[in-house]
Amino acid sequence: MSMSSMLFFFLAQPKSSFLSIVTAFLNIEIFFKSNHIFSPFLWCCLIASISTFYLKKRSKKVYLVDFACHKPLPSSICSKELFIHYLINSGVFKDESINFQRKIIDRSGFSDKTYLPEDSLKIPPIICTLNAEKKETESVIYAAIDELLLKTKMKVEDIDILITNCCIFSPSPSLSAMIVNHYKLKDQVLCYNLSGMGCSAGLIAIDLAKHLLEVHQNSYALVVSTENLNSGGYKGNNKSMLITNCLFRLGGAAILLSNISSDSRRSKYHLKHMVRTHTGSQDSCYNSVIQKEDETNKIRGIALSKDLMSSAGLALKENITTLGKYVLPLSQQLKFASSFVVKKYFNKNMKVYTPDFKLCFEHFCIHTGGKAVQDEMQKVLGLSDWQIEPSRMTLYRFGNTSSSSVWYALAYCEAKGRIRKGDRIWQLAFGSGFKCNTAVWCALRNVVPIEEINPWSDEVHEFPVDV
Template sequence: MSHSQILDMMRAQKCFSKDSVDFMSRILERSGTGQATAWPPAIVQCLKGKPADRSIERSREEAETVICTVVEDALRKAGVSAQEIDILIINCSLFSPTPSLCSMVMQKFNMRQDVKTYNLSGMGCSASPISIDLANTLLQARGGLGGGRALVVSTEIITPNLYHGNEKGFILQNTLFRCGGAAMVLSNRWIKDAHRASYKHLRTVRVQGNDPNSYGCVYETEDEKGERGVRLSKDIVKVAGKCMEKNMTTLGPYVLAFSEQAKVVASLGARFVLKFVYKNLVKMEKDNLAAKLPVVRPYVPDFKRTIDHFCIHAGGRAVIDGIEKNMKLEPFHTEASRMTLLNYGNTSSSSIWYELEYIQDQQRSNPLKKGHRIMQVAFGSGFKCNSTVWLKL
């Protein structure tokens, strides 16, 4: 779907004001998305004069098409059958039907009846590292049984989630998200699978805010006229920055060079001392001296010294620009994220896997090599920042 087709599709809903359509047009122009991103047939059909169908039946059709396609592809590439899977995890934030999406996959692929299934909903665009973390924990628990195999699916279903109101905080979702999904096979069966594995999981770090701003900055609710949607707060950039800073600080000791760790510790120590001195000067009513204290900015560690590739959630051009600037990345470090956004749009939790595939198959500016480390960074409602580091085998 091109930008003009998307706008025609929005006009065909006959619920958006001219100001809302103009607003969506401006967002699309600045979004970094290309002219051939995917929308579900149940919504696209309004271009042919049929009303958009947001029913559960059509939502299931989208889910079945996306999920079954990526599962079949993942099993084929991994060289395993559906009957060899021990754990099934599917994360889909805004569509959680009964029976579950896991039940749909179990039935479609005739999987074993003793497969352990987990359906994760409401976790937002950061859900895929959560699924990987869960799979890793469950596989470790099976270590005494000779290990196992886990199938992880990350997707978002668009059909039931088109917002039909005119509040700008909600309208953003209509211009950001696109159809997509990814499936991955994980294994800790060393004898059978180690020789054919593509990557080794090194570390997952999960951070979630616990304050009202974090909780409310991505919030599913109804607008004043009762139209359901996901409201994005103006505080989202600030909240995301704080959450990412905490995540990177936690992840740092596991992946950073020692010299970078020392700089981080020195920065934290200086900030702690200055904060202590400032509080005491204020208590002593020496505000003039307190105001003259220097400001020590948090040291942003140079992850480029130990991380070779970055898969940053393709949430939008501004998101990628901000992380590139804050982490002092080179343009080739964010190439995969920008190309994923251009070619596929924001596919929610699966975007980091589109990026990894781009690095693996298409990137020429920084080719993937054996021994390289890849960092995936995802953001989502809650507010959460989750990161995962892989080693190319």
């Protein structure tokens, strides 16, 4: 083997397997012995080759530099009384439908300060146009991104990856293209737009960003999560479709992720685990939350079926079973495994042991799907009132903001001064399909509320309240 061919071999070798490197090393040992003058240089090539191979194969850490949650203007505040006033005077809903929605809103766990798009409450109702839908979404996502850029002092030209998610509103060009055009992002930016993936799409977007950051070195990823209420509102009288009118509220979040090692010093969190569960292969789960026309075949809405809670329970069980392998102490895993074996082979009436996830996390940011969902989650996971508080207060103050709700809950923890270095945070979200998705973060530093731009900052002293 000539000297030049050997140099080429070692420089090209990082893309091959480690075994072939070792084999090559053994094959050239004879050459080392007979060419002593070149041995130091060749040894350097070998070391550089192995080092490069190791660095390329090692998975990159993903850091959450910072995030921002949009707080709409006071003119968008919709009290319960104002919401009922709109229903009565809209001329759209029957008395039975108005009374049904009144009961839902009374039991929703909402305050009188949640937000709706101004156009959606006008009397008489205006026809929902594409321009109105764009205006709503642009006002939310641009405000969130502007705040994030201010907090992080980022330049838009440094953004390498852009991921947007909105379930109902999917215009062409896409939301990601709207952002590229508005902020004049560079031509090489990688853009992805997720639609139709429900309230858990925000964590799906984080997972997608994680996989992209593991491939694209020294990159920044911007994730933007929102929902469009103008395009999702239901103007009919089918009870299963009226519920979403009462639960969803205006909001959105922008998140900046990085895989640059030096960013660990300024980032807030490190992404530890992502677990995604999809039970859509079962018809009952797939149909538990579905967009369709009502019985008139003219009016479109999102129908919630009676199987929704059982679908959520099944998806949650599958998700935490997988998550437990990564985060639970060995003693908890053994208790769960032993109870599962006993139930399956010896006593079918025995209840399988529910692991204590409170041993794994200091903070719980659970999707604000609704008060009933929160009650069930608190019961199943054995959470204290303090642990479920971020989710309850988010539902109370901002309502169900769909895929961005887990970020409002995390912002609440920060505003309360609860986040300390080393704390573990569990974000958990449900979505149509049916899906249950999990993100686990580790705090890299103390988060000092007085230093934060936060949607809760000017009123966090008023919370918690009794809901």
